[in-house]
Amino acid sequence: MVVKDEAADNPGAILPHKRIVAFYGNPLSKRMGILGEIAPEKMLAKLDGEVKNWEAADPSTPVQPALHLIFVTAQGAPGKGGMYRLRMSDHLADTVIAWAAKRNAIVFLDIQIGRSTVEQELPRLEQWLKLPQVHLGIDPEFAMKNGAIPGRKIGSLDASEINYATNFLNDIAVKYNLPPKILVIHRFTQRMVTNYKNIKLRPNVQFVMHMDGWGDRVLKKSTYLAYIKKEPVQYTGFKIFYYNDTKKPGSKLYTPKEVLALTPKPMYIQYQ
Structure with a gap:
């Protein structure tokens, strides 16, 4: 299923003209991803290498490098x-x-x-989202309902909460006369995103449903097919964990060519 993207023809639109390759994490933690695991210059050099790998695997699609910062982090204490x-x-x-x-x-x-809401967290981000190069990610894994504690249960976001975010981004793009904003939603289980058919696409927002699961290649592919391909929204993403994907003896990281063999081809690639 191909979902029409009204924003694709807008000046400055990134998708589907470029594939995004992102490094994920937080500079204050070596355990949250490659973005904070090594010194900044080494991290950027490593990102350069991954960009070249993707350019070589699909020369017809330019690569847009990205840094994906966990800016509000879930906590195990209130x-x-x-x-x-x-x-x-x-x-x-x-x-x-x-x-x-x-x-x-x-x-x-x-x-x-955590136990906050999308509505409470987004207004503070406007000061950066009004910049043309800054976009948004939301992780339903840590959106807790019914008194649950992050890290003990997998959280969930409903289409209505996601729609608030797409509307917020659309308004910012209009208000500041910006190129389309991109929203990345992480997903690796059925319940992480509810009522996906009710997600509303906006004329100034490009939407990525991102396969965020880790494990061996068979598990990752089945997760992608079950929760990303079968419940399409617009564009798709695929995450590669440098360590967690190779925990199982004999496991190897997905190569760019292997990811590109998936249908639909992911347009957002994230390394953690």
Whole structure:
């Protein structure tokens, strides 16, 4: 199923003209992904290498490098406001945006809302989302309902919450006369996204449903087919975990060519 993208012809639209290759994590943690695991210059050099690998695998599609920052992080304790989430400093966002500028990379600010809400967390991000190179990610795994604690259960987002985010991004694009904004939603189970058919696409927003599961290649492919391909929204993403995908003896990372053999071909690739 191909979902029409009204935003694709807008000036400055990234998808489907370029494939995004992103490094994910948080500079304050070596355990949350490659973005914070090694020194910034080494990390950017490694990103350069992955960009070249993808360009070689699909020369017809230019690659847009990206840094995907976990900017609101879920917590196992309630914290001061009782929301089980920690908002990072303005300085951290500014720092990652400055790193990205060295590579003409775009930036995703990702939120893990805990027991907060999408509505409560997005307004603060407008100061960065009004920049043409900054986009949004939301992780339903850490969107907790019914008093659940992040990390103990897998969370969930409903289409209505996602629609709030797409509308927020659309309004920002119009307000500041920006190229289309991109929204990445992570997913690796059925319940992580409910009522997907009710997700509303916007004329100034490009939507990526991102396969965020880890494991061997057979498991990752089945997750992609079951929860991404079978419940299409617009564009698709695929995540590669440098460590978790190789935990099983004999397991190897998906290569770009192997990912490109999937249908539909993912347009957003994330390395953690």
